[in-house]
């Protein structure tokens with residue numbers, strides 16, 4: 385990820401409603417299925433986004449949509465163009481080409497009222513180090529017309545015990561939780577979460593996931609970038625895989641990559657050799673192995689039948705030479 389430090393989202397606006405309708409129609413664009421949403425349900429609509437840094441085409445014709453009230457996880461290898469894309473959607477970076485609508489406006493021209501409707505949890509934020517946790521959250525809440533209760537937000541991210549501690553004294557994971565608190569205290573309609581659980585311990589990560597799902601259930605639209613495939617599988621309604629500056633696959637965590645990518649894999653050991661076979665009939669193969677490859681005790685050694693995980697499918701999509 386690039387190490388740009390973005391300004392905190394700020395100021396006031398008219399209080400927005402937050403419809404929770406998450407339905408969507410479907411269409412086809414550039415040979416890839418793209419979900420089309422009626423304008424009033426589209427929180428984000430991006431077509432043909434392009435951004436170049438010198439000779440590097442960082443974003444190269446990227447299309448993505450988010451319907452109001454859904455969580456979309458953007459996945460992709462280092463340097464794929466995720467952060468650049470997100471920063472353009474947040475209005476913190478200019479684009480070279482393409483159409484972008486975020487909450488109905490072009491981020492390149494949107495003003496303070498629009499900014500107050502989005503929340504940003506960036507990767508790197510180091511301001512407010514001398515304030516306490518509670519002071520920091522209250523100070524940020526004051527920028528917004530309809531903020532959440534700061535104490536409730538501190539509790540929701542599990543920092544009540546640290547409410548009086550100075551920000552600079554927090555551990556890395558605690559600081560990340562505070563970042564999340566600062567991103568959501570304004571009550572955003574659309575929340576950008578950039579690798580939000582980096583440095584969280586497993587329990588804190590679970591607590592955070594619950595918070596994100598509660599925000600989604602209350603109608604918040606969430607764009608999540610993460611390298612944590614378990615996080616994407618747990619949280620996302622849809623995932624989009626970015627490679628070389630464009631979306632090469634998208635779908636639900638259960639259907640990404642299509643049926644072929646989900647073919648079960650049977651592995652077993654015979655005569656000291658590990659075997660792997662992909663088959664749509666794993667039970668029949670297991671029965672065959674039991675009849676032919678079982679040892680004297682009737683066991684097939686280390687027999688395992690598994691459906692490829694989201695991580696397996698993702699790696700197939702982003703590995704060099706993969707047919708995406």
Ligand SMILES: Nc1ncnc2c1ncn2[C@@H]1O[C@H](COP(=O)(O)OP(=O)(O)OP(=O)(O)O)[C@@H](O)[C@H]1O
Nearest residue numbers: 385386437440442461462463464465466467468469
């Ligand atoms: N400010 C910049 N100046 C020059 N090149 C940049 C700049 N920001 C990003 N790049 C380059 O653009 C490409 C896309 O970077 P970006 O940070 O968007 O990728 P990413 O998908 O977010 O990566 P990561 O997963 O590592 O965070 C990379 O090749 C990166 O080196």
